Amino acid sequence: MGVDVGQSPPPLAVSDFEAIPKPRSGGVCALARLPLSPKDRVVLDEILFRRPEITGKAIAQVLADHKIVVSFQTVNRHRRGDCYCSRP
Numbered sequence: 666m667g668v669d670v671g672q673s674p675p676p677l678a679v680s681d682f683e684a685i686p687k688p689r690s691g692g693v694c695a696l697a698r699l700p701l702s703p704k705d706r707v708v709l710d711e712i713l714f715r716r717p718e719i720t721g722k723a724i725a726q727v728l729a730d731h732k733i734v735v736s737f738q739t740v741n742r743h744r745r746g747d748c749y750c751s752r753p
């Protein structure tokens with residue numbers, strides 16, 4: 666059958682968005698909380714913010730090889746500035 670007009674999604678409401686909990690302000694994301702030495706942190710920041718050709722997946726893989734578990738989604742979010750760290 667064709668388009669089922671009886672199944673249109675419910676309308677969006679502002680309250681739908683407000684109902685989603687906000688990240689805790691002043692917090693930092695899992696990536697910022699990784700147990701890295703200051704030296705390792707410098708290297709990681711360099712890769713994250715100066716080497717865009719290295720993918721979040723590759724970064725997560727290298728970290729995993731160093732027994733540091735973080736998802737590539739977390740890496741990408743931190744890179745985009747879309748994580749807790751960037752919230753006021």
Ligand SMILES: [Zn+2]
Pocket residue numbers: 693694695696697742743748749750751
């Ligand atoms: Zn972050």
